[in-house]
Amino acid sequence: MNLEVIFIANPVLIVKALVMGLSNDKLRRGMCWTIVAIFSPIIVILAMLIGIMSATADHNTTAIDLCFNGGVISGNVPAEFREYIEDMQYSFKLLDYGIHKINNQTEDGNSLDPIRVKAVFYALYFGDDRPSLINTLRFSDCFVTYEERTRTVMDEEGNEGEETYTAAVPITDLSIVYRNIENMMEITVTSENQMNANRIYALVKYGHGAIGVDEFQYPGEPIGDGSYKDLIEEAEKYLGYPYVWGGSNPRTSFDCSGYVCWVYTQSGVYNLPRTTATGIYNQCVLVPKDEVMPGDLVFFKGTYAGAGVASHIGIYVGNGKMIHAGDPIGYADINTKYWQKHFLGFGRLPDTN
Structure with missing residues (x-):
């Protein structure tokens, strides 16, 4: 006779058997150990998953800190993360060069925010193939527009005249920035990329995640x-x-x-x-x-x-x-x-x- 049929056909017998088992101290302990044996692997797996997620979060925060603030990469950082961090640190040096060049062309203290530029770059390229050297140097241009302006100058003889120059104007509308990035870098900037960039910016700028x-x-x-x-x-x-x-x-x-x-x-x-x-x-x-x-x-x-x-x-x-x-x-x-x-x-x- 199939036991499965008995269980399905006689639920009352199941309840009676459980009551009898729980009333017997020796049998009750045996049932408890059986339950522990059955669920222990599941508990261990859950604990491992939680540990992995926690470790990943720690490594992500460590990577952001090292990329933005520098420092020695710990030997505890996984090799894969180490490579990503080193790539990003190199890219950030190139970005710094481009940002410095742009800020020499801004006026009235309205400079380009380097943390914003790097946060967006990090969200797009950390753990992925980095763009070419030329495109990395041009990346900061996605955050500004250039205007031809005139100013009054004085020559060596004290005569006044006008000259034309180019001024960099930071873009405050991020939707325009992302559109520029898509066109220049030939990539798609997703809403997830944008949210990650905001969180990274908040973490670096304010000392906590968004x-x-x-x-x-x-x-x-x-x-x-x-x-x-x-x-x-x-x-x-x-x-x-x-x-x-x-x-x-x-x-x-x-x-x-x-x-x-x-x-x-x-x-x-x-x-x-x-x-x-x-x-x-x-x-x-x-x-x-x-x-x-x-x-x-x-x-x-x-x-x-x-x-x-x-x-x-x-x-x-x-x-x-x-x-x-x-x-x-x-x-x-x-x-x-x-x-x-x-x-x-x-x-x-x-x-x-």
């Missing part, structure tokens, strides 16, 4: 028509963009309220037409500190003369941090002496559902 999706999951229902994840993914696209008074889109860059309006609207979280920090404040429900959640807004007062009730605004991300249009756009600790001096309150946009 806060948001991994560290601070929104503790509740999605807000508006989107979610906290969508909000942060949109916000992190513009890390490193300069603060521009009156700016409200990637082409112009952003001021604080322009940034918040753009991020909320473009992420699909909340339709927030362009307005001032006070205009947003007036739309919000005030939230006590002990009830504030990631995705809420944080307002400040008196950061400059002549502002309304609220003079500055950021998006709260949890753990006393915000992402905001500082100079440049980035993360900030709202518990510092400066921000606490100007703190106005937390706000939450009303649910439109």
